[in-house]
Amino acid sequence: MAQSIADRRDQDFVLHEMLSVADLAKHEDFQDFNKKTVDMVITEARNLAIKEVLPTQKEGDEHGCTLNNGKVTIPECFRKPFKLFCEGEWIAMCDDPEYGGQGMPKVLSIAAGEMFTGANCAFMMYPGLTHGAGKIVEEFGSEAQKKKYLKNLYTGKWAGTMCLTEPEAGSDVGALTTTAKKNDDGTYSIAGNKIFISGGDHDLTENIIHPVLARIEGAPAGTKGISLFLVPKFKINDDGTPGESNDVVCTGLEEKMGIHGNATAALAFGSKGNCIGELIGEENKGMRAMFIMMNEARLGVGMQGFGFATTSYINSVNYAKERVQGVNLMNMFDADPKPVAIINHPDVKRQLLSMKANVDGMRTLLYYTGFLFDKAKTAATPEEKEKWEGLIELLTPVVKSYCTDRSFEVCAQGIQIYGGYGFIKEYPQEQLLRDCKITSIYEGTNGIQAMDLLGRKLGLKKGKPFMDLLGEMNKTVAAAKEIEGLEAMADILQNAINKLGEVAMYMGATAMSANVLHAFASALPFLDATGDVCMAWVELWRAVVAAPKIAKAKKKDVAFYQGQVKTAEYFLSFIIPATLGKMEAIKSNITAIMDMPDDAFAG
């Protein structure tokens, strides 16, 4: 069975039939991106993903990364796709063409990203982190820094990382102890140890640029005293070429559950007293920069999780249609019943539909969130721009946490569909689950995302973004009420939106009261409920687009459009009743969790 990745028909449905992304071409920023170009970009990304990236997935997992005599070796098979990524200018898809970017709409980079990360996430982290480091330089660097670093990063000549975590400073970044001491020439001497640095060392590129969080001598404790520095692996000569070593030493690689192809490094900066960095942005404002970057990175991690899920789903559908095992329940008392493909077994079909509902819904939610960046960029008024930016801020923690949690579940179902073969390394499903697990942890654990939603985003601008989100959902309810056959689903969504509004009010008020800890104990269930209702919304939106097309669709599209309506029906009538129960639970007993005595937990 040939392996594949994302469902192209559904990608096109979201891009063109739901979001009409080609309309962006009316705006001068995106005038080159008409439908034809959009389709070409997707096709090229798909070809690259299937032909060059996907074949490295298993080999990357098996080979992994090794550290010998201070030298990190990553899977050899990554070199070719990395070269093709650079040549095809895929690293900086949406960024400024002046610095090597392609100036694409963000939504396209998400669609391409689904395919790339679904083909091999561990590989994709090298170009992905390189882009992130470049973005830091683009957003916060001086003109000189842009000139020195930016094009080299955006074109993949150099790679990048992100150096935050230390052994005693993970979720609590403010506890970090890496120091920066100002030198007479304006540079800083960096000293400290970072861990869990993805793509932290390798020889894919001639240099690696590390954005490093550190505390300048005498700066305040906590997050208020953190600055951001650019620290290259090799010092950069005056002519821009890499020179001598900058005293950044890889002291170890982590043995991990998954993403084996990515080198997760422990890095020692300045252990010989010879590590030089340059400040980027203002002193003590490093966390601000990091937060701005992190929002985009979190959307990216949601997309990574989703990439695993979409691949696992496609594999499962293909397997369930090809694998013959057992007889149809309706024929089991026949004299000599023929075995059938397992998609015919009701429980297998249920699982596939559950996977499809999750995958298709997440695709819409992720593409939509990416599209909001493009809508903000092309907004006609400041009010409109503010609205879309508010939605981005609000949806970011939801997308990161909800999509990574649901994707992990989808990957587990993807193993289950394969039965015993799902547990065997010869088949792709178990790797997808192992790789996927990291996405609920890094870029802020999902618990941190839930705190962000409740503590920062829900009350943002007096709750306007949250109300805007419910408003967008209500538009879909109104549209569905006008379409024959969707009325009952419109009522279900309407009811869920109202309940979500009530719970949000309750949670917001509780978080401001003496019961603040109780509110935060329900932060993740609240985020999950928000995500469920978002999914119900986009599923119904799909049905609103698809239902009127069924009657006049081309033959090959009939089942596709019917499937949209049926999937919405499944999600709204099968999943949302439990969501309503979860929302009731949050409101009915907010103190159940924190009242538990610590000593009652056995140890």
Next chain:
Amino acid sequence: MAQSIADRRDQDFVLHEMLSVADLAKHEDFQDFNKKTVDMVITEARNLAIKEVLPTQKEGDEHGCTLNNGKVTIPECFRKPFKLFCEGEWIAMCDDPEYGGQGMPKVLSIAAGEMFTGANCAFMMYPGLTHGAGKIVEEFGSEAQKKKYLKNLYTGKWAGTMCLTEPEAGSDVGALTTTAKKNDDGTYSIAGNKIFISGGDHDLTENIIHPVLARIEGAPAGTKGISLFLVPKFKINDDGTPGESNDVVCTGLEEKMGIHGNATAALAFGSKGNCIGELIGEENKGMRAMFIMMNEARLGVGMQGFGFATTSYINSVNYAKERVQGVNLMNMFDADPKPVAIINHPDVKRQLLSMKANVDGMRTLLYYTGFLFDKAKTAATPEEKEKWEGLIELLTPVVKSYCTDRSFEVCAQGIQIYGGYGFIKEYPQEQLLRDCKITSIYEGTNGIQAMDLLGRKLGLKKGKPFMDLLGEMNKTVAAAKEIEGLEAMADILQNAINKLGEVAMYMGATAMSANVLHAFASALPFLDATGDVCMAWVELWRAVVAAPKIAKAKKKDVAFYQGQVKTAEYFLSFIIPATLGKMEAIKSNITAIMDMPDDAFAG
């Protein structure tokens, strides 16, 4: 941080305070098992598990099993605990002392099993499968076969396996193609290939006895023509010692996601035409024997899944109490807030409580199901015996599927509590998740369990076992209504029981109607709802036992008993509302899944 396993205090609570297992000693079959003996057995099992088995967990995973020149090597560190298992007579805890068994109550073997599998499941599969093969001989063997095999298996001198699966016959065992040809001396020549044979080859023991499903030449197709054979790795000499090779060849070992320490073998029987087996039980009645064995094996797999969960939970609690990171939300605006242990963070506490509720609930449900065997054995009347046996039949698929699915979720949370460290092999959590995944697949996937519940067990004896189960639950409701502070929870459980009864009636009727496929599409959600209500029942039962003791408890027990009540409160008020929603969903749209066109699934 020293690793540990099951919570001893809670084990004692279930054994003595909930189930009063020492009362079994009133019956002559268990007269030796008074409270002192019970406690001694648990203590000894615990010591063996912690001191000898647990230290092999990581090494077994890393070393794995290898096949070189036809010889299978398993982790060397397994030899010592296997020897201790044999010496301590732990292989056949509950079996007939005449053949080397210990004659213990079944509930004790479950409690010991929690600790052993929680310490290293991949290791435990060797003695576990050996016991299973012995049980087949005990139940179905002739006196001569018992004499030849049984003691050698129960004492671990020889090991055992279970050979069902073939490449084209997994869930559909009836499709198998291994053949048996009767020889003049009454033996059979066996020929065929089996895959996924756990503990299929190794040199822990001087011989391995393979119970093999095969079809005698001329027997009917499907499950009706399957017979069971005993096939030793080495032919057995007349003096009972192992002799020449019996033409059973290990042709490969699977590379798996987890349980690396167990050799999952592909075995070729009779490839040189020289493999001899002896029929056990009647011709063509192999599946019946297999089903009887399988019921016990399924309870065992539920316990395995649980073993991973209980270990992951204990690790998580210890980690959350020791790991200092981040400040208390209440103090975050202080001038210089001190970081705290992460158990103080509301979302961490929520996760620990969720894990605890699942783990403690599953412990009760598993021990209870084991205890039902003992109650059946010691029943005063045939009616009573029939009642307990009916409950065992009913609960077996629930325990297998529900406990393995929930345990996988607990193991995923166990990674999340550790943050980035959870993803690293240096810490135990990721292995527990990888190992746990197999439990939802083998001994019948969880989808198969759901079919068993709906298709066979729900309607058993016109539904009497199901009604008996609801009756046992209602006893707890009645008791809770009499205890101050538990009344509201009693009402919640009462409502859930009533809803479950309604859904069961609806599902039973639908499964007998033309909508049979629709019913089976909801079989797993129905099993899950049944499991949720079982958990709510045992959580409230815990509270019923604990609440009256709080006032007069010793100081060290106060938090423990309070914790029972709070955990019940959490489960009933936080989890059950979603369960009610799931039950509503099953009834409201039974056709949503099967109406989905196959072609609407992308491939």
